[in-house]
């Protein structure tokens with residue numbers, strides 16, 4: 001029988017990733033990189049998200065993650081379907097009377113029918129959605145780097161300050177910090193050779209692309225990508241992503257995935273990825289319960 005306990009340390013993230021990797025298929029909502037990026041991108045004071053693990057025989061067979069107030073995530077081993085109800089009950093206890101919102105993929109029929117069985121309904125007021133895209137790493141175009149820039153992987157901690165700066169400026173957000181990025185660099189499956197930047201003539205970084213490799217399935221997740229505002233529309237993101245994808249292939253990857261917004265409210269990233277040969281394979285469907 002599975003027992004539940006609260007998330008405590010980085011070792012628990014690794015144990016959750018073990019389940020995510022074991023369950024991964026092209027129809028999965030989560031990749032091991034989603035968990036690393038999602039859990040570690042911000043410093044601890046901004047991430048007081050309740051996470052619980054259900055374990056059986058020494059391994060995680062379900063996890064639930066409450067990005068309060070409105071975003072609940074879960075994965076349940078199909079061999080333990082009875083845990084779905086326990087995870088959903090735990091979400092309810094945290095939601096303080098508010099609806100529990102869970103995002104699925106259109107191709108996750110098992111999860112969607114399980115949620116329907118627990119009374120969850122598709123959210124009729126959805127405005128934005130994410131579109132999961134995939135690309136084989138065969139026939140990758142070569143990156144074309146704009147004059148004056150160099151595209152390269154980061155050289156570990158020596159590039160930390162500029163690496164964090166390019167992310168913060170690209171996303172117009174100060175939530176990612178040197179402390180959080182240092183922790184991220186120490187987490188599995190981060191690899192500096194899959195963390196690429198475009199360095200400008202002044203030595204500052206102008207664009208970045210981070211890829212997470214699931215070595216078991218040979219699939220890399222691109223998350224995140226950004227170009228600082230003054231250098232946009234010069235081909236830098238395309239160049240840095242293509243260079244990172246070549247590196248992914250060199251590291252043993254055979255496929256890459258990326259999950260930009262799919263609605264018309266934020267269309268540019270999807271154009272960037274489609275222009276590199278990515279094609280849509282699924283889209284998110286939100287449920288409320």
Ligand SMILES: CC(C)(COP(=O)(O)OP(=O)(O)OC[C@H]1O[C@@H](n2cnc3c(N)ncnc32)[C@H](O)[C@@H]1OP(=O)(O)O)[C@@H](O)C(=O)NCCC(=O)NCCS
Nearest residue numbers: 170225226227232233234235236237238260269271272275
């Ligand atoms: C999305 C983003 C990374 C694009 O970076 P960029 O360096 O400007 O992109 P590129 O110059 O390499 O453009 C590649 C392709 O993307 C598309 N694109 C980029 N900017 C565009 C714009 N303003 N309008 C329309 N299409 C655009 C085009 O298809 C372009 O190819 P083209 O120039 O041959 O038409 C950048 O706008 C950004 O950092 N945005 C904020 C962070 C973000 O949303 N990241 C992606 C999340 S999944």
